[in-house]
Amino acid sequence: MPSSVESVPRADSSGPARPGPVPWIAMYHSVGDRSDDPYRVTVTPGRLERQLRWLRGRGLRGVSVAELLAARARGEGRGLVGLTFDDGYADFLTHALPLLARWDCTATLFVLPGRLGGVNAWDPLGPRKPLLTADGIRDAARAGVEIGSHGLTHVDLTRADDTVLGAETAGSRSTLQELTGATVAGFCYPYGTVDQRAVDAVRRAGYDYACAIDPGGLTGPFALPRVYVGQDDTAARLFLKYRLHRLRRRPVEGL
Known part of the structure; x- marks a missing residue:
C-alpha cells in the first residue's frame, strides 16, 4: 500500500538549517460526551465544528503535521495550521472525521499500537474510553x-529504561508501519514530557518529526510545541491563542 503521508524533508538533509517561525499546531484528544471529563481532554462535536468553522472563516485550513511541514519547506505553508488528535480514541472515526471532511481539513492521529481496541487505562480517574482497533486505524488512514x-x-519516556524507550519509539513505529502498510513519519510524546534522551531515541527510530506540548529549549523538528484546544476555546480564545503562539516562541532552526 503506498503511503498517504507527504514526505517531510529531514532537518539535517539539506545543509545548514535556517531559523523559522514555529508552526501553529493544535492539540486535541477525544471528541464526544464530556459529562465526565476530569482531565479536560474532550470537546463535543458541536464545539469542534465551531472551532473548524472559525479556522476556515479566517482563511486557515487544518492539515496533518506532515503536510504542514512539507508545505512550509516549499515556502507554501501560509494559511495552514496543524491539527493533531492524541491517544487514538474510537470517537475520532464517529465524531471528528466527518467534521474534518465537512470543513475540508485533515489531521494527524497519534495512536497506541500496544493498546489496540483497549481503553485509556493510564488515566487513573477515568472515565474509560475505547481506543481504536487495528481496523479503525486503517479506516482513518x-x-x-x-x-x-x-x-x-x-x-512517560523521560522515566523509561533503555529497553522500554526503544520499544515505545522504534517498536511502535515498526508495528504501525506493518499495520497500515505506510511510512510513519511522526511521533508524539505521551504526557508531552520530553528530554534530550527521548528526542535522541525518536530520531534514531527514523521519525521525521515529533510533537510535544511545551518543550522549551528543546523546541525543534523533534520537539514541536503545540497549543491545547479544549471545550472552553471559543472564537475569541482561539484568536488569542493563534496570535500569541508565535509571539511567545522565538524562531527555531529547522522550522
Missing part, C-alpha cells in the same frame, strides 16, 4: 488521516 505513533502504551 484510508480517509486521508496521517497516522503517527504515541508510543506503544502511553508511558
